[in-house]
Amino acid sequence: MEESESASDKPRPWQSYHTVYTNAKAGMDGVDKEQVQRVVYEMSKGSKYFENEERKEAFIRQKIEHMRARAAKLSAADLSHYQKVADKRILELESTRDLSRIWLHVDMDAFYAAVETLSNPSLKGKPMAVGSMSMISTANYEARKFGVRAAMPGFIARKLCPDLIFVPTDFKKYTYYSDLTRKVFWDYDPNFMAASLDEAYLDISKVCEERSITGAEIAEELRSRVHEETGLTCSAGVAPNRLLAKVCSDINKPNGQFVLPNDRMAVMTFISSLPFRKIGGIGKVTENILKGVFGISTCEEMLQKGSFLCALFSHSSADFFLSVGLGLGGTDTPEARFRKSISSERTFSATEDAALLYQKLADIAEMLSADMQKEGLSGRTLTLKLKTASFEVRTRAVTLQKYISSSDDILKHASNLLKAELPISLRLIGLRVSHFNEDKRGVPGDPTQKTLTTFLISGDPSRRTGDDQRSLGSDLSDLHFISEKETAMSLDNNETCHHEFRDPFERKHLSDIDDKNCISSINAFEMEKIDELSSNKTAAMVNTADVKERTTRSPKRDLSRVSEDDSSIQREPEDSNPDRLNKEPITSGNEEFFSLNQMEMLFWVDDYKCSLCGAELPSSFVEERQEHSDFHLAERLQKEESGTGSSSLIPRLRIVPKDYSGSQNRRKKHKSSLKQGMHLPIDSFFTKKSSWQL
DNA sequence: CGTTACTCT
DNA sequence: TTAAAGAGTAACG
Incomplete structure (x- = not known):
């Protein structure tokens, strides 16, 4: 492979x-x-994309180096301690194993391509x-x-x-066929979880029992029915949980199936030699890290390295890895899930023309607003996503007090966010709204569906179990297609709701862990908890006043009216004595910052602890202290400001240098490189948080 | 709360 | 020429 x-x-x-x-x-x-x-x-x-990939890879290499060093520094005592922790966790996880359910994962074969071939048979064979x-x-x-x-x-x-033939994507078409497949799924499990347009998880325990037939037979039947209804083939995996079922459906693809019996030995045998890259939730980066740091690549080896995993990774990451090693994941009953955010983004040929950028932004705001209206959504947090010409991705967010959904509102705040980044050369702009109004969140539009929809969704009693993870990506965004669909048959209403269920496995938290287990294990980890600030603080944020004056005024003034006035607002003074904040709470000769006066005094107790939050930061950590102060500052401003609607101050506070078009090196990436270069005595012993997942 | 990274389709 | 779009979660500051 x-x-x-x-x-x-x-x-x-x-x-x-x-x-x-x-x-x-x-x-x-x-x-x-x-x-x-x-x-x-x-x-x-030589491409920009390639260069960015190289930077990312270099960064991961450093991360690996750092982790290897930490692993090497673990003493025998540490290891024996973490071995105990791991053993305990393994026992606890094992006790949650549930072999009573039969899960089936269906995965359509080359779905979009297959649909396109259906509608244009001349493509067949090419x-x-x-x-x-x-x-x-x-x-x-x-x-x-x-x-x-x-x-x-x-x-x-x-x-x-x-000779490759290109066919443009046509989501309406895929949604239509997806609906057909889902009707079939519904017959086997009315609570099936759609993972995307072309994938779903079904709990077939009940059908199997009622008809007293095997999972394999159900899978055969379901697949052949899907084929009858759609003319499309699919593959299936049958296993005691969703994580395994997903792996299984890939084994005999296309147009095949694989069954893993509900037997512990069978599971362990199956999992032992399985490369963990096959597991959902483990991607390229995680694979590289685990390989690079421990030299492992199979699920079984995860168990063998349990002590290291517990020592070097966060509690939830370690838990996930261990449960992968045990072949656990996703046996619980699906719950109603709601969409948590909605977004729209577009790529275009890179430009630094502010007027053009504002125009793009307006377009996105328009599209996003339209999508939101369709679903009757409104939200309080707006996130601007940018991709520079050199492929560096940034996000900037504001949380407002009001729920917004109109394109005007979106654009108004988005413009403020964008303005703070100018000048900049971009190839992508995106907007996302989250933090929805609970009342009208998630329930797909069509009022005629409401009764059924609410009925099904209200079956969301057990909100506990943070058992999710997997994105389900594209399909939620297609919900509106379903409700809009002319053909929308009554059954579809049901299915529409199910699309809201999601999420294949539980990754970071095993939902079926009972509280006792959780607590005991948390304690085990908590003991090691130490001052994370000192271990994670990153160094050196250059406090250069980004001098790029907005010489580039947007022609579209109206877009940024709200912050028009703040062009007069100064940014962080250039001098920026790092200790300034330590001495006295930001006096700042700047009236615009009046709100800062209301900030409680921040000083360093015994020249060591932050008076506001108790974080410990020795006086030698000059930059970190600066950053820490800024953190409280921003926090403050944000609170005071989210009410006023004008949030333009916040972005201005950033001390990190922005970068533009080509030179995106510095900041972020260096954050961690610097961190790794830093001398952090304690953390190599106790840290549970690693630099992992930076 | 805001930002970034990772993951998936 | 040309490297997407949309969504979720974890982790950290």
Whole structure:
């Protein structure tokens, strides 16, 4: 499966460029992986995207180095302690094992491509991809033979397969067929969990019992019924939990199935040799880290390294890893889930023309607002997402006191956020609204569906169990299609609701852990808790006043009217004596900051502890103290300001240098590099939080 | 609360 | 020429 590097002395630069496409998937059997790698590398080399990938990879390498160092520093006593912690957790997790349910994961085969072929049979047998020259959503099996894969840009795919046919995406079509499949699913489990347009989880325990037939038989029947109804093939996995079922559905894809019996030995055998990369929730980065730090790659090895995992990772991450090692995950009954955010983003050719950027922003605001209206949503938190010309991603958010949904409101606040970033060269702008009004959150639009919808959703008693994780991505956004759909048959109403259920496995928290277990284990971890500030504080945020004056006034004044006046507001004074805040609470010769006067005194008790929150930060940590003060400051401002509606001050407080277009190196990434360079005596012993997942 | 990173389709 | 869009969670400041 894995690309095996044959030892040789010839330089092979392409082998070091690891893309996601190296992840061996179904239909990639006869592919010359090295050839594909080489082409991808050649096409990528030198691009902005590529450079960004390299930066990210370098960053991960550092993270790995850091963790290895910490692992090496663990004393024998530490290890024996963490071994106990791990053993205990393993026992606790094991006690939650539930083999009483039978879960089925259905996964449509090359869904988008298959649908497109249905509507245009002339595509049959030819290599085809759904997507564009920029990005491919999915490819049919003919195309996969050439190494063409989902998430691969089209121009690279065309290089791999010159005859590749491109078909644009058409979500309405996919939603229609998705609905057909879901009708079938409904017959087997009216509470099925849709994970996306083309995937779902069904608890078939009941059907199996009622009809006294096996999971395998149900799977066969369901698959053949799906085929009858849609003309599409799918694959299925049957297992005692969702995590395993998902893995199983991939085994005999396409048009196949795999059953893992509800037997502990069977599960352990299955899991033991399984590469953990196959597990949902473990992606490229986690794989690299676990491989790089511990040299492991199978689920079984996770258990063997239990002590290290507990020592180096957060409680919830360690728990997840251990449960993967045990083959646990996702046996609970689905609950109603609500959408938590809604967003819209667009990529365009990079520009630094502020007027153009504001125009794009207005377009996005418009689209987002429209989507929100369709679902009757309104929210209090607005997040602006930016991708610079060099592919660096940033987000900027405000939380307001009012719920907003109109494009005017969205645009007004979004403009303020954007303004603070100018000048900047961008290739993507996105907006997201979250923090919904509880009353009208989530329930999909159509009032005629309301009775059924509310009925089903109200079955959301057990809100506990933070058992989720998996995104379900694309399909929620398509809910409105369903309700709008002319054809919408009555049954669909039910299904519409189910689309709200989600989330395949429980990753970070095992929902079925009972409280006692949780508590005891938490205690085990809590003991190690130490001052995280000192271990995690990052160094050196340059306090350069970003001098980029907005010489570039937006022509679209009206968009930014609210903050118009604050062009007079000064930013952090250039001098910025780092200790300024330590001496006295921000006097600032700046009236605009009047609110700061209301901030309680921040000083360092015994020159060590923060008077506001008790964080311990030795006086030598100058930069960290500055940052810490700014943290309280921002917190303060934010509180006072979220009421006024004008939030333009906050972004202005950032001390980090912004970067623009090309030079995005500095900040973020360096944060951690710096951190790793820092001398942190205690943390190597006690830290439970690692630099992991920075 | 705000920001970033990771993951999935 | 050309590397998406939408969503969720964890972790940290």
